[in-house]
Amino acid sequence: MYIEIEHAKKHFSHPDGSLFVALEDVSLTIKKGEFICLLGQSGCGKTTLLNVIAGFEKLSSGTVKIEGKSVNKASEKNVMIFQNYGLLPWRSVRRNVELGLESGSYTRTERRKIAEDYLKMVNLSDFADRYPCSLSGGQQQRVAIARALAVKPDILFMDEPFGALDAITRGKMQHDLRKIVDREDCTVIFVTHDIDEAIFLADRIVVMTPNPGKIKRIFPVNIYQPRYRHEPDFVELREQILREFFPKSDRRIEYFI
Amino acid sequence: MKKIWEITLSFGILLAIWQGIVAIGNFSPALLPSPWAVGEALFELFANGVMIKNILVSLYRFAMGYSIAVAFGAILGLVLGWYPKLFGYTNPILQYLRPIAPVAWMPFVVLLIGIGDTPAIVIIFLAAFFPVVLTTANAVRKLDPIYLKIAANYGVKEPEVLWKIVFPAVFPQVANSLHLALGSAWVFLVPAEMIGAQSGLGYMIVDARNNMRTDQLLSAMVVIGIIGLLLDLSIARGEKTVMKLWE
Numbered sequence A: 001m002y003i004e005i006e007h008a009k010k011h012f013s014h015p016d017g018s019l020f021v022a023l024e025d026v027s028l029t030i031k032k033g034e035f036i037c038l039l040g041q042s043g044c045g046k047t048t049l050l051n052v053i054a055g056f057e058k059l060s061s062g063t064v065k066i067e068g069k070s071v072n073k074a075s076e077k078n079v080m081i082f083q084n085y086g087l088l089p090w091r092s093v094r095r096n097v098e099l100g101l102e103s104g105s106y107t108r109t110e111r112r113k114i115a116e117d118y119l120k121m122v123n124l125s126d127f128a129d130r131y132p133c134s135l136s137g138g139q140q141q142r143v144a145i146a147r148a149l150a151v152k153p154d155i156l157f158m159d160e161p162f163g164a165l166d167a168i169t170r171g172k173m174q175h176d177l178r179k180i181v182d183r184e185d186c187t188v189i190f191v192t193h194d195i196d197e198a199i200f201l202a203d204r205i206v207v208m209t210p211n212p213g214k215i216k217r218i219f220p221v222n223i224y225q226p227r228y229r230h231e232p233d234f235v236e237l238r239e240q241i242l243r244e245f246f247p248k249s250d251r252r253i254e255y256f257i
Numbered sequence B: 001m002k003k004i005w006e007i008t009l010s011f012g013i014l015l016a017i018w019q020g021i022v023a024i025g026n027f028s029p030a031l032l033p034s035p036w037a038v039g040e041a042l043f044e045l046f047a048n049g050v051m052i053k054n055i056l057v058s059l060y061r062f063a064m065g066y067s068i069a070v071a072f073g074a075i076l077g078l079v080l081g082w083y084p085k086l087f088g089y090t091n092p093i094l095q096y097l098r099p100i101a102p103v104a105w106m107p108f109v110v111l112l113i114g115i116g117d118t119p120a121i122v123i124i125f126l127a128a129f130f131p132v133v134l135t136t137a138n139a140v141r142k143l144d145p146i147y148l149k150i151a152a153n154y155g156v157k158e159p160e161v162l163w164k165i166v167f168p169a170v171f172p173q174v175a176n177s178l179h180l181a182l183g184s185a186w187v188f189l190v191p192a193e194m195i196g197a198q199s200g201l202g203y204m205i206v207d208a209r210n211n212m213r214t215d216q217l218l219s220a221m222v223v224i225g226i227i228g229l230l231l232d233l234s235i236a237r238g239e240k241t242v243m244k245l246w247e
Helices: A045-053 A093-099 A109-119 A136-152 A167-184 A193-201 A230-244 B002-025 B034-045 B049-084 B084-097 B103-111 B117-141 B145-153 B160-196 B201-210 B214-246
Strands: A005-011 A019-030 A036-039 A061-066 A078-083 A155-159 A187-191 A204-209 A214-220
Touching: A019 A045, A019 A214, A036 A045, A036 A193, A045 A061, A045 A078, A045 A155, A045 A187, A061 A155, A078 A136, A078 B145, A093 A136, A109 A136, A109 A155, A109 A230, A136 A167, A167 A193, A187 A193, A193 A230, A204 A230, A214 A230, A214 B034, A230 B214, B034 B049, B034 B214, B049 B117, B049 B160, B049 B214, B084 B117, B103 B117, B103 B160, B117 B160, B145 B160, B160 B201, B160 B214, B201 B214
Parallel strands: A036 A187, A036 A204, A078 A155, A155 A187
Antiparallel strands: A005 A019, A005 A061, A204 A214
């Protein structure tokens, strides 16, 4: 398997001495090129799991391996995209996209060319010389995506990347993201609390629950791309996932014909 | 337009109060000159070149002391903020030295180096250095961790990360401290030159007092105020431009 997580456990101690279990015995394997959504409410450990795989946090016990090698620090091959974009405000859009190319062996003209290609991919060619502060949230996240893809990452980590966007922009971004990652052929691990977003994007949805954070169930999404939110398979899967969060006995609404 | 009107009016009121005190107070003109007399003294000092010479000397000392303090303070602050252990050892000393007024060092500096440009430069350096170094170090310590994640992800390594990511990321706070430091450095220029120099705007005040020329004394004060205001306005404008980008 490409990514292997075995018996991952992570706890934090509060200042008052009590222990918070963010991840409790999580095991998961991910195939190369897969699009995985970690779905769950806040506190279920989905972001912690993402940070652990990305090498930003260490496990309390258990292992995370990528291509057989233990992860113990962040890597240039696996890039994270954040909810608040994480652009460098003092750099123009173009220079933001070039950031990851500067440590490589590219010449200045090559860097510029690559940055332009990726800005074109996210439809921001005309904004290359603007600064992040003059861009909308959706545009800023497109820049972040272009910057991440420009380094040709093996894995793209996304931490609720569209959480701060309005619903319409979010829908467009989801559509474009799926198209782009299919073309770029990288593995994606995407954290979200939006069920529709997960079904729309993912090859497999990992449903997580809090207290302690663990995997409740994994749903494969066997719906052809592009997906439509009203087709029967989509609705059926949404129903199934909702049932994981709200067991049927809790439902107040009943239908009569 | 409204702003210009406000400024004109407020200075008009100030001059009126001054003139009123002169008229009612019945002080000797040698002790409290009228605005008009000070205007005449100003004209005379500019006309014979004394004022220009002293302004240039003062600005030179100020520029030296301030720029050395800014460069040194920003670099040291960056390093101290980046290495928490080093900060732990250095911070107590900085906190201890900071509240000692820069002019308190004056006798010492004069004894060791003698009078001239250097004591004034040292005092201005001390006045500007502490706000810059402490603000920079604290800003680095509180740096949004997202920047470090980005650095790790995009292969920006030490020490490059310091000037490529960390310094620009804290620059808004640094710019703010530069503004504060500029103000206090300009304030301390005057006492520094009053004690440790034979030229400059601060020395003009001492010299005017010794000659009982209160009109010249007030002229120097007027010029010190105007230059301070101009310095503040120009750095405030620079700060504003920076903040716009970092929003």
